[in-house]
Amino acid sequence: MEKQTFIVEGMSCNHCKNAVETAVGALPGVKTAEVDLAAKQLTVEFDASILSIARIKSAIEEQGYDVA
Amino acid sequence: MEKQTFIVEGMSCNHCKNAVETAVGALPGVKTAEVDLAAKQLTVEFDASILSIARIKSAIEEQGYDVA
Numbered sequence: 001m002e003k004q005t006f007i008v009e010g011m012s013c014n015h016c017k018n019a020v021e022t023a024v025g026a027l028p029g030v031k032t033a034e035v036d037l038a039a040k041q042l043t044v045e046f047d048a049s050i051l052s053i054a055r056i057k058s059a060i061e062e063q064g065y066d067v068a
Numbered sequence: 069m070e071k072q073t074f075i076v077e078g079m080s081c082n083h084c085k086n087a088v089e090t091a092v093g094a095l096p097g098v099k100t101a102e103v104d105l106a107a108k109q110l111t112v113e114f115d116a117s118i119l120s121i122a123r124i125k126s127a128i129e130e131q132g133y134d135v136a
Contacts, residue, residue: 010081012080015083015087019083064082
């Protein structure tokens with residue numbers, strides 16, 4: 001299990017937080033996905049043997065946010 | 069049919085716009101409910117014989133926003 005923090009631009013409210021957490025949380029291999037709105041951060045615990053960082057970034061971008 | 073514009077504080081993104089439009093749009097007597105995010109405005113066309121302004125304000129506040 002790996003833990004990675006992403007800087008995500010454009011999350012402005014709890015709807016955004018939920019959208020990102022739900023989208024990333026639904027990826028296979030994700031154990032936890034938690035957004036800190038004030039810090040503009042998403043922290044993901046995941047199984048790196050079945051899920052890539054690129055796929056996580058894509059899931060964030062598909063929700064309409066930019067990953068730094 | 070009556071048309072009323074509300075100033076709504078706290079709507080920050082399209083999720084917020086959708087939440088307010090959906091909640092108000094679901095009220096009986098509402099014909100249209102449209103948010104202008106940049107202007108912080110919600111404009112509602114409704115049948116004032118079956119729906120009160122107070123009820124519209126409540127629906128907005130139930131979504132977590134303040135009506136000026």
